Amino acid sequence: MSSKGCTYNGGICRETVEPCGGCGRIVEFSSAWYCSACPEPAARWRNGKCNLATHVTAETEVASKAKVNPLKASKRASKRK
Numbered sequence: 001m002s003s004k005g006c007t008y009n010g011g012i013c014r015e016t017v018e019p020c021g022g023c024g025r026i027v028e029f030s031s032a033w034y035c036s037a038c039p040e041p042a043a044r045w046r047n048g049k050c051n052l053a054t055h056v057t058a059e060t061e062v063a064s065k066a067k068v069n070p071l072k073a074s075k076r077a078s079k080r081k
C-alpha cells in the first residue's frame with residue numbers, strides 16, 4: 001500500500017491483522033489500516049512472525065543470536081581437546 005493506492009492483485013490490498021498491532025509499517029488509508037510493506041499481512045503471519053515487523057525485531061534478533069552453527073561448534077570443540 002502506498003500513497004497512490006494498492007498495486008497488489010488488481011488493486012486489492014488486505015487490511016492488517018491483529019498481530020500487526022504496534023508495527024511501525026501500518027498506515028491508515030481510506031479509514032482502514034494497511035501495511036506499507038506487504039499487501040497481505042495475514043500471509044506474513046501464517047508461518048510464524050512477520051519478518052518485516054518493527055515491533056518484534058528485537059525479539060527475533062535475540063533468537064538468531066542464540067542459534068549456534070553446529071559445524072563451527074564442532075570445530076571449536078575439537079580445537080579444545
Ligand code: SF4
Pocket residue numbers: 016017019020023024025026034035036037038040041042044050051052053054
Ligand atoms: S510489516 Fe508485518 S507486522 Fe508490520 S504491518 Fe506489515 S504485515 Fe503487519
